[in-house]
Amino acid sequence: MTSHESGDQTNTSEDVSPRGEYTRDMRYITTRVTADGRDGYPVETDRYRLVAARACPWANRAVIVRRLLGLEPVLSLGLCGPVHDERSWTFDLDPGGVDPVLRIPRLQDAYFARFPDYSRGITVPAVVDVPSGQVVTNDFRQITLDFTTEWTRYHRDGAPDLYPEKLRDEIDEINELVFTDVNNGVYRCGFAGSQESYERAYDALFARLDWLETRLTDQRYLVGGTITEADIRLFTTLVRFDSVYHGHFKCNRNKLTEMPALWAYARDLFQTPGFGDTIDFPQIKEHYYRVHTGINPTQIVPKGPELTNWLEPHHRENLGERPFGDGTPPGPPPQDERVPPEGNVGSSS
Template identity: 80%
Template sequence: MNQVAPTGDQDSGSYVEPGGEFTRDTRYITTRITADGRDGYPVEPGRYRLIAARACPWANRTLIVRRLLGLESVLSLGLCGPVHDKRSWTFDLDPGGVDPVLRIPRLQDAYFARFPDYPRGITVPAIVDVPTGEVVTNDFNQITLDFSTEWRQFHRDGAPDLYPEARRGEIDEVADLVFRDVNNGVYRCGFAGSQEAYDKAYDRLFSRIDWLTERLSRQRYLVGDTITEADVRLFTTLTRFDPVYHGHFKCNRSKLSEIPVLWAYARDLFQTPGFGDTVDFVQIKQHYYIVHSDVNPTRIVPKGPELSNWLTPHGREELGGRPFGDGTPPPPPQPGELVPPGHGAD
């Protein structure tokens, strides 16, 4: 999601609302790609392209779920660079700065192809219809759920059930709390425009952190004894906590690495195939510290923190649980989708 700011005089736009609380624009393109094609976009192998950015926590969710379910062969991937301007995410990682499949330099081109007067931020993740070059959806909340349900025909053998029907109510409830207070809570801290707004967001964030700590002290995963959509959604915020949110967003009651239960939980997931192998810490830091120039005017990217500790033993196996349920781990990432050496925890 990491929304391109629509206002401001700086190249990357302004994110802080002076004097007030940060309010996320949650009006997304709600068109869905479904098995029955009821919105005009049926699930078809090779027809669509997922556009993501490794820097963005909302897009990182789609990278993880796509990997876990084995959708790489039916849904191609385009990756934007970590730094954008106030107009759009761009394909500056590709030769000539052009996506090799869509043949566009900016993600906004796919948005404008369908909605010439699209009025809101150009966000990732987005799914583009390759034949028309038009964006289909940027509804990050629904995209990964549809990967689990509507794309089931194309799941790999041994794909886990990340959204089991019997657990959906609890998954949705936990995910909603995590979104409100943690996923979006860190942004409400970082983009607060007043001390009062910041204090309120900070208290809500760490109250939920304490709630999560208590819950995860008794069970290995957030819902049931297997990895679910709820874990994916929390994980992408936790990986960014110490490199970015603790300092840049002033979420500094404690580092993640100083919260034993959550730190062990995060390392458990990070070391699970499909999770840590999608994380690019270099791009994460570049994105936040360079793009949010109203928060960090110098745009200096910090060298720390030390990241090799993500690979230390976590001990969560003692709580039981089966990461993939009756399924199996995904195979290694495809060669063209590997996180560059030195950008992970290696």
């Protein structure tokens, strides 16, 4: 997410909270790209670049939503590498270490182009205005909602409604619970600076996972009968759980694979076009185990766990609900956006 203070950020010296309780810095750039351009940034084709990192769960959300809605032809994607330094996420995956569209080596350059004295985290996802080279927003919560509600004229034929108006109150309620106890809860465990704060976060995390296990036992998706924003937000934490959070963040009451409904639910989504084909497990592990030196000073990246089990049958289709409702799945990702073979476990792509 960022380069300092909040989880997937860049100041590695702040891995563990010195105050005991880990608190995420939620002060993001709230400028929005909207259909009417009320913040000065109207929705336009080929004007903006989504900068993400496959390692980051918060950025992963934006990549999935962009895929599901078919925004690839109008909104380009820049990908940072999995390992950053204390200053910024970097474009070390690109030739010469420079983003080919923005022509910058570090994401911080886009932040400083708009805010020369910017002092908070250099975070992904970020939407950058290509003509000016300036960051527009890094508000990960709003970015995906705006892709769904403000970019509608550019949605592909058959794009799902990920934020149905009649379900928004329930989606918002679920999102808040999941963010507090699960999405951010794993970080509150991993970056806790005292035994007491760790145990509080741990207990809240697994109480919420138990609640989700019960909720998802007899229904295929979190809200309604189709995939919504709520499922996307939960998925990006679940897909990292056994590889990272269980060991690295000490979220070890049990593995995801030991929770039958949640494990089947996560596999169901992983095997759905637009989800698993965005996941690069080697980058995920490299990021957490190499960047968070306060937790893992040796920077040794674990070899496991086994990943082919993500492709095992889930049988969630027997619950009778349809992932895209009256819509259709997205096609394969663009060739230049496909997960490298070493990171792909054979998900639909």
